[in-house]
Amino acid sequence: MEQVSTPASVAEPVELPVRELDDFDSVVRQYWPRVFRFALVSLRDRDAAQSVAQDCFLRAWRSRQLFRGDSALATWLMRIAVNLVRDHARNRRLRFWSRAQASMDLAAASRWLSDGRASAEECALRRERIQAVWEAAQALPQRQRTVFLLRFVEEMDLLEIAAATGLAEGTVKTHLFRALETVRQRFGGTP
């Protein structure tokens, strides 16, 4: 199995204790990339992603006294982000001047893929695969896409996804397997 390293800059944040919510600047520093990334890949709009990330941390800061640590801080923040992304996507559908949605910068992704060890053919193949997953993800219904992105981009487990989306664990599983099946079909996969 080929190994694809995760960039050092996107290493998973260390979970902060609840009392560390008082040092909110640290919370923002630690979790901003995750919230922004989820918003970006969901909305495909840099400005909207930045706006959602700002709103997410603003809401978290305003209601930080209500956070009792029942779930992980990351899960709590992702729950706020999921709701904001959903609201933003819903509002955007109503806007007749909605801007064109950006595609993932595959040229940039290609630079990351060219790790020096892979051949040009291998890079092209990887690019095709990424494109196929990207297109399949965009075609998914909103809930399936959210679950899919939380699982495979943010690497959250099923319980965390259930907590972040407010769905039952069984429902999360169903959405996830359906989303995966769609992606697999896009690949022309056969059982």
Add this chain to the structure above:
Amino acid sequence: MNQHLTPQEISQCVCGEISGAAESHARECPACRAEIQRLSSALRQFRGAVHEWSRLEGGDGAPAGWSPAQPRSFRLPLMRWAAAAALLALVTAAPLYRSARQRQVAAQAARAARADALLLQQVDFEISRAVPVPMEPLVTLISQSDSQSTASQGKTK
């Protein structure tokens, strides 16, 4: 288990949610194992590409100086308001500019008409002369001599 894994079982494998006979089949069957690896690998690459894309889009941290404790950055709404205000100013200024331009054109036309009228007056004056300018002294002389001769004839009569 001789049959290949179902699509759902493959999805479960990719999510690490499989056990029992399906799990052992996934280990033993090269076709199913290859399918699981292919999908897992593509998803890992997708994750890496999204992380890199986000990093390139400036998602490493909050905008400089932004903090939820501070008043919210209204950069985006402000830009939109500025664009809307510019558009409104343009829409309002366009008729004003057009009307000012029309006034300017009308004033120019009036000035040109006055100049034309003056020129025509001068032309008329030149045309209405009985003799050319160089001959005017001669005409004066003739008219003087005529008046003198008329006066002398009157005396002799």
